[in-house]
Amino acid sequence: MRGFRFWDLPFPCREPENRACPPRPIVGHLRLILATLSLVVMSTTVLHSSSMPSVIAGYTGAIARALESGGVASEPVFARAGIATADRNDPLERLTSEQVTRLFMVCVETTGDPYFGLSVARYIHASNIHALGYALMASRTLWEFCLRLERYFAIVSQAAVLRVERVQDRVILHFNRRTNLCGETEDAFLAFMFRFMRLLLGKPLAPGRVCLMRACPAGGPQPYLEAFGALPAFGCAEGMVEFDAAIVDELLAGSCPDLAQFNDRIANECLAKLNRTDIVARTRAAIVEQLSSGHCTRARIARELGLSQTALQLRLSDRGTSFHELLDETRSELALGYLQQNELSITEIAFLLGFTDASNFTRAFKRWKGKTPSAYRH
Secondary structure, three states, X not given: OOOOOHHHOOOOOOOOOOOOOOOOOOHHHHHHHHHHHHHHHOOOOOOOOOOOOEEEOOHHHHHHHHHHHOOOOHHHHHHHHOOOOOOOOOOOOEEEHHHHHHHHHHHHHHHOOOOHHHHHHOOOOHHHHHHHHHHHHXXXXXXXXXXXXXXXXXXXXXXXXXXEEEEXXXXXEEEEEOOOOOHHHHHHHXXXXXXXXXXXXXXXXXXXXXXXXXXXXXXXXXXXXXXXXXXXXXXXXXXXXXXXXXXXXXXXXXXXXXXXXXXXXXXXXXHHHHOOOOHHHHHHHHHHHHHHHOOOOHHHHHHHOXXXXXXXXXXXXXXXOOHHHXXXXXXXXXXXXXXXXXXXXXXXXXXXXXXXXXXXXXXXXXXXXXXXXXXXXX
């Protein structure tokens, strides 16, 4: 099977059970561009329960489609759960984890399907997780995919925290819950993640190990083998997925660095809006906004955030970081994306990152990656 390409992907994309999405050479490409650009102008409505862990509300659209595909009318089910279906994929339109759990309980009771979460995964679209979905789709490798998912995971859910680590020849994703999560939520997200990664990779992807926090349904683990490509361990203290690093490092045929960076910018803004008390997310978003101006100083960022320089420094210090660490980290990450865009010269990239000249950028890049930007590019 050949690798995934952007123009092959219809929108919204639901991969049928036994065949790949049919190619749409022109329409698919135009839809991607239009859908991506439309994210900038989408209206935002926030569920005012910011003190509680929340989940992106667009997720409910997939639940509704899963119900309808099984011959169950979704509206009465949602009404019983006291939840309205989400018509838009606005990342600031949220549900509490308790609401999602209640909805899944009613769905399982109505359908009699203890594996309903796995069914939902087939109906989750990249667009359901807003700019993050498009950024993931444009990733250069699955390693970049995993790091991007880790950084912006709060857009999907604040009910759990994702941590990615590399241990020798393995890449491990750790999921730790911040509140009680129903097993169907865990099933749906992991099954969706596996489907998404396989679509981008363009070939089978089997994890080395999967650990679930939920208990195994009475019907046994076979549906998980089909969805995950491996039998999981159940009742674990944390969720965990392990991959062979060699597969995760393979270049993806559909990577698109400029679209990835464009959507990363939107995802940063979403994070900052989602939790206005998160000083790290707000500072990072302000840095991305100001970098190319050449005046991305601590004083300017503090002013943008309505803080004094001292207050900004103290609040970042409480989070174990500093303005200069965030500036350096953001520049490093953006540089990798810019270097994949061959039409950009090293000098242009230097100015986009707020450096006064290419030599300063080159010195910084050698500190980050141990080689010059030109050597890394080639």
